[in-house]
Amino acid sequence: MSAELPTGEVIGGAPAAGATGPTRTPLVGGNPGWAGERGDFSHLSEADIRGDSYVGRRPLDGGVGGAVCSMPYQLAAKEPDAPLFEGPYAERAEKIIARYPDKRGALLPLLNLAEEVRGYVGPDAMARVAEILGLSPAYVRGVATFYTMYNRQPVGRYLVQVCTNVACNLCGGDEVLQAFLEHLDVEPGVTTPDGNFTVMEVECLGACGFPVAVQINSRYFENVTPEDVPAIVAGLVAGEDSSDAADGSGAGAGASTAGGAPRRAGAGSSSGAPADEA
């Protein structure tokens, strides 16, 4: 396994355009609500709310066993052919299995890990997980297809999931979904020709107090209105060219742990983990 691991998404950055209303927060790196309508907490930064400096960078090998399933890197630079369970990821897989009295318990965490690396879980990934856990590929497929977060085909660099369930729906969920589809000129579930975006409807994200909630890769965008959509899209595209500095405050705090490849922006898919390092 090459030392170069896939690079991460970074959506943060300097404050951009101004507030759109009395209770709206300023646009920050294209994430207008980012942590909700901050109300009485506008003195807090995005990093404060997200806990960036506290979390630091989760190590690729998972660190302490109890925290090993945390799935930290839902990467923008997805590598559909990346090797699975090699290098620090092999270590992570071993630690995961050790947390359960029955190996089968590691099934979801290992599928999560496969998706984290590749952006989707295809038949070969399922077969590989089955082999590791001593299960049949059919069984793994049966379980994997039960859960909606396993993409069975590769998706765009940015997987945009708009909540249209009741609490968001009351506040314009359908309109935000429509705005993404129109702005990107794409059908639900279909990836844009440049490979950047897949937009879909999603069930309740559990951020009902901050409607409309939109999940893009691992990050929640909150209080999103249809008017915010162009800025969000532009911010994501621009983020690909930004430097590590855009990662926001204190992101390096936990970087010392083993295997912690920098979670930095930039680099299209070509500079991620090479699939041909063998």
Place this chain on the structure above:
Amino acid sequence: MAYPFRHEKETRILSEYFGDPEARTLDGWKKRGGYQALRKAIEMGRDAVIEEVKASGLRGRGGAGFPTGVKWSFMPKEKTGPSYLLVNSDESEPGAFKDRELIRWTPHQLIEGALIGAYAIQADHVYIYVRGEFFEPAQVVARAIEEAYQNGLAGKNILGTGIDIDVTLHLGAGAYICGEETALMNSLEGRRGQPRVKPPFPAVSGAFGRPTTINNVETLCAVPHIINKGAAWYRGFGTEKSPGTKLFNVSGHVVRRGNYEFPLGFPMHELLYDVCGGIRDGRKLKAVIPGGSSVPILAAEECDINLDYESVIAAGSMLGTASVIVMDDRTCMVKQVRRMVEFYAHESCGQCTPCREGTAWVAKIMRRIEAGLGTEADLEKLVDLSTNMTGTTICVLSDSCAAPVMSSLKKFKDDYLGHIHHGACPVAAAAVA
């Protein structure tokens, strides 16, 4: 301090440190009195902890409201092998957004509560099941677990007492049904998240076939406070049958949405019009779902009630997760109920026929009505289907789908008839006029 707004009337116990980034860290949590309750609990002994929690009257905050101390007392006293405490942080009930705030602002509050619970029931291992979509809160929990291990609060010999309790974060992968306790156990075991038939009950045979207790995040977060300050103090809040405080997570058409902590029994009218600033854009209230999308809808005139378990049941609904979804007079009930029903159709695990077939058929009929292609006979079909979907399945997902259908048909029939007779949404038409 609730989040993102605060209100002077709040009683902030669990949410005191929302919005205080330092409270996340182990040092910050300890400075705020953290982990004293764990120490105290171990000094008290297991039985005394269970008795204290029983005496506090704390009821499960995940929706069912079962008394927590009683649940803990079901666990076998004689240890014959491993047993588990599962933390249900699969928060995915439409309308609910309280556990996310609890875990992202105060992860150590949860871990401390879970360790106390695990100690009391003699569990060897705590699994914190966080829904897969919560990548960010999960990172916070992961870091907090790491801190707990590095500081002798988890793993072997916690606090030097000779007690071993492991703590593991486990992430789901997108399935609402995994919030149901036995479905969560199946999911944890690496199976499809399908609810199990009870008995056997989890305290006898739960996760990995071993005695298991499962508690909601908010429930466990209340435990350290009860241990520190005592059951009598806790009973000083709330009502006789619903003691303590609760996070009310308010969404929809109010001016200030958010999490607010109040003693149970807080008046809904005051919550909506005072705390949350009333209905947005000066509109009128049409309906409220008081406990997440799975409970019956209340019409505006039914909303002059107190928010505790018994009062909401008396009003014909349920407090559930106290996830209050507010709808103004521009809301089309047909559209919103159709959306909720589609959710249940999507999330049905497919085991039981009334649910698998029922949710799908109700969704089809609701879509037809919304599109203006329904008939009055469809309304009878909806009642018939919903009746057959209630109380006929392993878990209550099916009932949860029927609840908004039945209650909206009863209380907002004009919305349905408008669609049927005019071929379009009467509410939308009125809004344009």
